[in-house]
Amino acid sequence: MKAIPMTKLKLAGVLAASLLALAACGKKDEPPKPKTELSPITVTPTQGVQVATISLGDSLGPQKRVTQPADSFRKKDTIYASVDTTGSGTAELKAKWTYRADGNEVLVREDSQTVSPTGPATSEFHVSKPDGWPTGEYRVYISLAGNPAGSKSFTVK
16 A cells, blocks of 8 residues: 655645534524615605595596596496595505495406695596496495595496
């Protein structure tokens, strides 16, 4: 058997000891660092905005107001909801349209918009179905800043 030179033996020993030390240490999980970046701005509802009235109809005038209020519509109508608000501030206004089928409410559509009125204002939501609405009972629920603000029932004949 041939003798291994001493320098190679020392090098192998140092390498083995280094590998053992690395394996024994392992990387420890560091606690999460505090976030330094700013969070995105979210819309915070203002108590000053309130829903005053909700009107339904099949057409709107220039101020987003329903021209002729109705609670009964034809199968091919576009159905508009005008929502009058009072007060000022910024809040999320939502419309949830439903259809009553077999005793259950089925979601038709849900929309939302951020409003920032500085006094009385009107917002509008609408739904349409070019191939025609099924006859039956419907309802639109309006919420402001995640809180119920009113609803309107209507029928399609």
